[in-house]
Amino acid sequence: MKSFSEIDTIAKRASKAVGFSWGIAEEVGKNIKLLEMFGLPGLKYLNHYFYSGQLNKNQRLTLISTKNISKIPYCPIFSGISFFDQINELENLKNIQIENMSYPLLFLPFLSRASEVIGKKISFKFESNNFLLNFNQSIYSNFINKDILKLANLIEIEFIENINTFNQQDWDNLYKLSTKTFVDESDELKKSAAGAGLTDND
Amino acid sequence: MNINLRDPKKIMKLSKLGCFHQSKLSFLRSFLKEFKDWKYNRDLFNLDIDGYGVAVYSFSKNKRIYSLICFANKIDDDERSDRVIATKWDAAFTLYDGIPSKKDLDRLSNNVPKQEVGRMSYKELTLSRANKSMRIFNHVVECLANGKQPDKEKLAEVGYLYRTTAVYGSGKFGLADRFRVKNRNEIFGPFRLEMMLVYLVRQFTFDQVNHIAKSRNPRGAKELDHDICRNLGIGNSTGLGMAPFIVNHPTLLNNWIEARESVLKKIREIKNVDKKSIDIFKKCLKKSLKNVFSWSSNSEFQKTKITNLIKDLNKFIKFFEESSVFDKEFAFNEVYLWAEKNLNDECIEYIVSMMMEPYDEIVDQYIYKMSSDEERYFNIPTTRTIDHLRKIIEERYSDMLKIDFSKKESNKNFWFISKNKEEPRLANRYLDNGSELEQPLAIARDISKLYKRISNLKNSLKIGRFLIENNDLRHVVRRAFITEKFPYAEIQDNTIGSNLMAIDMLRLKLSYFGAVKFDPRSDKWLRICMFQGAPLPNDLKSFDEYWVYNSLN
Numbered sequence: 001m002k003s004f005s006e007i008d009t010i011a012k013r014a015s016k017a018v019g020f021s022w023g024i025a026e027e028v029g030k031n032i033k034l035l036e037m038f039g040l041p042g043l044k045y046l047n048h049y050f051y052s053g054q055l056n057k058n059q060r061l062t063l064i065s066t067k068n069i070s071k072i073p074y075c076p077i078f079s080g081i082s083f084f085d086q087i088n089e090l091e092n093l094k095n096i097q098i099e100n101m102s103y104p105l106l107f108l109p110f111l112s113r114a115s116e117v118i119g120k121k122i123s124f125k126f127e128s129n130n131f132l133l134n135f136n137q138s139i140y141s142n143f144i145n146k147d148i149l150k151l152a153n154l155i156e157i158e159f160i161e162n163i164n165t166f167n168q169q170d171w172d173n174l175y176k177l178s179t180k181t182f183v184d185e186s187d188e189l190k191k192s193a194a195g196a197g198l199t200d201n202d
Numbered sequence: 203m204n205i206n207l208r209d210p211k212k213i214m215k216l217s218k219l220g221c222f223h224q225s226k227l228s229f230l231r232s233f234l235k236e237f238k239d240w241k242y243n244r245d246l247f248n249l250d251i252d253g254y255g256v257a258v259y260s261f262s263k264n265k266r267i268y269s270l271i272c273f274a275n276k277i278d279d280d281e282r283s284d285r286v287i288a289t290k291w292d293a294a295f296t297l298y299d300g301i302p303s304k305k306d307l308d309r310l311s312n313n314v315p316k317q318e319v320g321r322m323s324y325k326e327l328t329l330s331r332a333n334k335s336m337r338i339f340n341h342v343v344e345c346l347a348n349g350k351q352p353d354k355e356k357l358a359e360v361g362y363l364y365r366t367t368a369v370y371g372s373g374k375f376g377l378a379d380r381f382r383v384k385n386r387n388e389i390f391g392p393f394r395l396e397m398m399l400v401y402l403v404r405q406f407t408f409d410q411v412n413h414i415a416k417s418r419n420p421r422g423a424k425e426l427d428h429d430i431c432r433n434l435g436i437g438n439s440t441g442l443g444m445a446p447f448i449v450n451h452p453t454l455l456n457n458w459i460e461a462r463e464s465v466l467k468k469i470r471e472i473k474n475v476d477k478k479s480i481d482i483f484k485k486c487l488k489k490s491l492k493n494v495f496s497w498s499s500n501s502e503f504q505k506t507k508i509t510n511l512i513k514d515l516n517k518f519i520k521f522f523e524e525s526s527v528f529d530k531e532f533a534f535n536e537v538y539l540w541a542e543k544n545l546n547d548e549c550i551e552y553i554v555s556m557m558m559e560p561y562d563e564i565v566d567q568y569i570y571k572m573s574s575d576e577e578r579y580f581n582i583p584t585t586r587t588i589d590h591l592r593k594i595i596e597e598r599y600s601d602m603l604k605i606d607f608s609k610k611e612s613n614k615n616f617w618f619i620s621k622n623k624e625e626p627r628l629a630n631r632y633l634d635n636g637s638e639l640e641q642p643l644a645i646a647r648d649i650s651k652l653y654k655r656i657s658n659l660k661n662s663l664k665i666g667r668f669l670i671e672n673n674d675l676r677h678v679v680r681r682a683f684i685t686e687k688f689p690y691a692e693i694q695d696n697t698i699g700s701n702l703m704a705i706d707m708l709r710l711k712l713s714y715f716g717a718v719k720f721d722p723r724s725d726k727w728l729r730i731c732m733f734q735g736a737p738l739p740n741d742l743k744s745f746d747e748y749w750v751y752n753s754l755n
Contacts, residue, residue: 001323001324001376002376003324003373003374003376003377003378003379004373004379004381005372005373005374005379005380006373006374006375006376013619021673021674021675021676021677022641022642022676022677023642023673023674023675023676023677023678023679023680024673024676026580026676026677026680027676030577030580062670063670081669081673082670084581084584085582085584085665085666085669085670086584086666086667087584088584088585088666089666113581117581
């Protein structure tokens, strides 16, 4: 088995070799390691992308807007770098659509890291694949053991507001149960508790 | 009194860093301290009469066990090479996480001796190999087999039976990634597992000579004398592979240097230095002279350094014996200021190391600050502005900006990864091929380029926007923002200039390991010694923590 450190190094060097700057290559190294740590086939995708000949045919997505349309596929690495670098501006857009992206899985780690930066979960969808990126701590997904997807016709990104997954009723019910671990305090003990008998206006 | 930390622009010059010496902060010393109450055991020793076979040693405490697995192999003299291009070694080692099973030993016996071309697993933590110092090894075996102890003077010339030629860790060749073990308290400090491997290898070298001698002469052979063992260390040949490490790990470098600088500051701020501390300082200094006098090298560069060090140390001893410096308040500050005014860097840094000796209570709190969670600082803060970046560069990199990179000599070298061994190397940009594949280690040049590039840009421009068209300099934008937080993260020199002494980079790192007897064999590689004078594993529980100055050699 290859270690994550080896994966990081080889992905970084390979990225430099195909023409990315060292700074971007460093990002790719970290990203592929991240994908592999999450159990996603990052190295396989990168290898396939670099040998597919698509890299030089893809275009860069620099300034990202709500709808990004192009007949020429976008490069997932340059697009990811732009997304990550602009994340603080992009989160205000709520939803982003990108048409035509090569090897969309390689775009994902930039989103995962961005989720950590802005402190919001991000939903990422392409074709029938859904990913919920949780602050770069975990990824919830239905993407399992699939063939390499060379092109996503449409990518949908949604910034999820920090809201709970449950309603007030769920909370109240559980709280009620939790109070069963509490003990009634005697009057005597109440008197000796912190601040008891004194005004707190001093 | 508030003493300022020393200025990174002075301390982080390569000529200064190349004068650093081992100290109480050094990893092999802190490793021994941390493991002194661990149980040591030789679990397996299955060598044939010539000393070839397998051995296993372990350190254990509670439920944690680390096992060193040694494979001693027969090689021909013409196959023995310390260079990284070697493919066979006298012995090969791995540190295993737990107790290896028979199956593990079989698997590892097929891989560990192959080193870089073998495959390790996440159960192995570090990997190394070593060659015998043939003249010493044979001499020791011969003497012991004849019922005599070896010639101490002969041993002193070398100081070890074996020298390692590489120690790998952190995920190399399939070894366990750092993240798997980073939360273990006992190995929180940097390079603890590498130190453990080297320390246990040292014991193996003693057991092996005893075993061969006994096999040759079962009735008459002697065991290597305990004190002689203690005064033998493990040698190491180190080349350029180590140099880029300190550039590639800026926050870690910062934490090492900052620990040393903070300890020095605190010691200089002590108002009343007690007699006990003065005595320890003087005792260590005087005892250490023996090590300096026994330090030999054929390198003119190093010989000059040693001569100057001895000259300066004599000057310093005369100073503190004739002056009343230790009667004054803030005595160590006075000592430091005098040293800075009157001595060369080699001796100043030597004295700084010595000043730490009496102060466990200061040093210990910094030992635990010498690791780094590097990933935390990887992301570039893209909402910051060009104004911020410019100010950081002007403040942190002002000396680098003075280097004229339009001159040929400022660009003479380039760092690359060798195709043969995938190891870092240095070459001449104007004579050698491959500069287009240069590694991103020319920080001064690239920072200068970045500074020029942003010179006419609007202060309010966000870094995220700047990077859209300037990703070729992304690596140094990242570094600048790291250096903003970590003032000692950057070598304040030109790492590709014609005056570069790469050996200074090696010396810096090795001083933090705790190496002694730096012996440069060229400006690109050197030999050193580790653990010379250190207690043997069975003596760890009650060892003298100033052991490093007790060497008889």
